[in-house]
Amino acid sequence: MLIDWFTVIAQALNFLILVWLLKRFLYKPILNALDAREKRIATELADADAKKTEAGQERDEFTRKNEEFDQQRAALLKKAEDEATAERQRLLDEARKESDTLRTKWQEALRSEHQSLNKELTRRTREEIFAIARKTLADLATTSLEERLGEVFIRRLREMDGQAKEGLAEALKTASDPAIVRSAFDLPAEQRAAIQHALNETFSAEIHVRFEPAPDLVSGIELTTNGQKVAWSIADYLVSLEKDVGELLKEKAKPEANADAPPEQPANEHGT
Amino acid sequence: MRLSPDEIIFWQYGFIKLNATIVVTWGLMLLLTIGSTAITRHLSAGLKRSRWQNLLEIVVTAIEKQIEEVGLSHPHKYLSFLGTIFLFVATASLCTIIPGYEPPTGSLSTTVALALCVFVAVPLFGIEEQGVGGYLKSYLKPTIIMLPFNVISEISRTLALAVRLFGNMMSGAMIVGILLTITPFIFPIVMSLLGLLTGMVQAYIFSILATVYIAAATRTRQHEPESGSAP
Numbered sequence: 001m002l003i004d005w006f007t008v009i010a011q012a013l014n015f016l017i018l019v020w021l022l023k024r025f026l027y028k029p030i031l032n033a034l035d036a037r038e039k040r041i042a043t044e045l046a047d048a049d050a051k052k053t054e055a056g057q058e059r060d061e062f063t064r065k066n067e068e069f070d071q072q073r074a075a076l077l078k079k080a081e082d083e084a085t086a087e088r089q090r091l092l093d094e095a096r097k098e099s100d101t102l103r104t105k106w107q108e109a110l111r112s113e114h115q116s117l118n119k120e121l122t123r124r125t126r127e128e129i130f131a132i133a134r135k136t137l138a139d140l141a142t143t144s145l146e147e148r149l150g151e152v153f154i155r156r157l158r159e160m161d162g163q164a165k166e167g168l169a170e171a172l173k174t175a176s177d178p179a180i181v182r183s184a185f186d187l188p189a190e191q192r193a194a195i196q197h198a199l200n201e202t203f204s205a206e207i208h209v210r211f212e213p214a215p216d217l218v219s220g221i222e223l224t225t226n227g228q229k230v231a232w233s234i235a236d237y238l239v240s241l242e243k244d245v246g247e248l249l250k251e252k253a254k255p256e257a258n259a260d261a262p263p264e265q266p267a268n269e270h271g272t
Numbered sequence: 273m274r275l276s277p278d279e280i281i282f283w284q285y286g287f288i289k290l291n292a293t294i295v296v297t298w299g300l301m302l303l304l305t306i307g308s309t310a311i312t313r314h315l316s317a318g319l320k321r322s323r324w325q326n327l328l329e330i331v332v333t334a335i336e337k338q339i340e341e342v343g344l345s346h347p348h349k350y351l352s353f354l355g356t357i358f359l360f361v362a363t364a365s366l367c368t369i370i371p372g373y374e375p376p377t378g379s380l381s382t383t384v385a386l387a388l389c390v391f392v393a394v395p396l397f398g399i400e401e402q403g404v405g406g407y408l409k410s411y412l413k414p415t416i417i418m419l420p421f422n423v424i425s426e427i428s429r430t431l432a433l434a435v436r437l438f439g440n441m442m443s444g445a446m447i448v449g450i451l452l453t454i455t456p457f458i459f460p461i462v463m464s465l466l467g468l469l470t471g472m473v474q475a476y477i478f479s480i481l482a483t484v485y486i487a488a489a490t491r492t493r494q495h496e497p498e499s500g501s502a503p
Contacts, residue, residue, distance in 0.1 A: 026328065
């Protein structure tokens, strides 16, 4: 008999035990490990996907920020350029204005210098001319001329009329100091006597007179007393002429030339 | 001439006896269990794992894939039963390279026991899947006339299952034994190699047939419109 029934039962039991043992020690752990691995791989894949998505988002964000930054930079650059252009324009304008001002000032200074030079030249010329004239006349003055001048002075005294004569007479009378007769040269004794005489006659009184030489009276004589004066001299002519010339120059020159007024004319009531 | 390791009896007490078949089966059980435990004790769920773990994973997933290919949609449920049939038969034949070893599958008692287990498991799985009525109805298909033939087929296929494995395993050991007496040296080794190959093929055939039977018993309802899907 090939089949031993006890062995059959024993083998069937053995087989069932083996099924349980292998299930317990082989299939379950292996399948669990496989499941765990699959789960882990799935998790890792999901993680990778999540990271990929995140990376994509970050990349998008970065790209967006980059673009924003580019735009901002461009805007800033443009603004800076505009500002630089404006600043440049402003500086140029300022410089132009400054240069204009400087040029104006310079021109002004030049003109002023020119004017003052002109004035100085005019003044010097004038002074020189008059000095020459005075010198010429002074050199020419001789005794006969002096005498002639004395005669002219005396005649003038005598020919004085009305108000002038009265004013002078009053002045002579009230004066405490003696009247001063000044001349460009020392008067000779005869002339002094003639002048004293003429004064006495003219004002019908004894007039105290003091004679003084005055070189600036170019070829002339003058009588001064208590603010009143009778004079005659070439200087008067010259002064008159100088005044005319000065006024002529003044008219031509700019108003600034005011300062350079002609020499003050002595109080002269009778000078011609 | 000894046809079965049943005949080697180590200990006997009336009906109860301890023969070589049972002892060798215990040895195989011990080997399989200890081997599995040794490998699965340090299982790694990570991407790096030992070669032995890799081997076991390949074996388990291959069995699982085979079950799925035959048509069982939930291989996990049947893996323990069908996988153990394959592993037991395969290990039993692989160990024939050990001198003096007697494969327990070379005993008709063992193969009958295995076939009986399949014979019981098929209706159990079938009833679990489609209920008692649903399962019993499958015997009446396509017509009620087919009932006796269906029953006969159920019994005969179990017998065929047992005898096929026994014949192959027994003949393999037998041929090597006979050849050793006729042609020494090289030739028996070649026959041993052939025996290993047929052993593996028998393990595959036995487990795949069991799978097919279970699949036929559980799939009936799903394929009702087609009907008569039993092999």
